[in-house]
Amino acid sequence: MIEHVWRRCQEAHAFDEVWVATDDDRIRAAVEGFGGKAVMTRPTCATGTDRVAEVALGRPDVDIWVNVQGDEPLVAPAALQRLAGLFQDASVRMGTLVRPLEADEAASPHVVKAVLALNGDALYFSRGLVPHLREPGAHVQRWGHIGLYGYRRDVLLSLAKLAPTPLEEAEKLEQLRALEHGIPIRCAQVTSHTVAVDVPGDVEKVEALIRARGG
16 A cells, blocks of 8 residues: 555655655565665654654755655545645645545545635634535535645644644544644645545455556
8 A cells, every 4th residue: 555655656746755754664664675765753653744744854955745644545646746736835834635525425524524715725624514504505615635735844843843732632633733723724626536544444445446547
């Protein structure tokens, strides 16, 4: 699975370097076995943000960091290009991706929903269905969140120093730490629907999709 994620990052041609950060020697060996680069981090990293921040500490020469979770083997290279492209705007401090929410996903707590401001910044993320439509027949575009993040280095390092926040703890969503501290998250809208491996039942689904794509 890690190799599929790594290959899609390479295919995006959006990054100067692609590294796999891990605390597991087996993953490091596997990455090096397929020709990738791996860096070891502490096993105490609580989130992906914390892990990337640990790597960023040793690379003051790199300003923009993108965190692609290892459970996203179907992420589209074009989506990664959109995420990296957000930082062409010098005002963007942190970015992520959203895609149209499908009706059959609305009730699932495994599908994180995003509410956006008119400028594309995130207002909130939730495992619940937001926004609530009070009036019958009302309609609003609902967005599903894709758990990939880009950061400017100063924001990344600042986030890693902050303690978990109340909403982050309640929803178990690390991006809420940024919002609760007033750090805006710009959202790029994509149409591709990646399938993350969040629960064991997702494995067979993802493997079937990879086979169908000839991967």
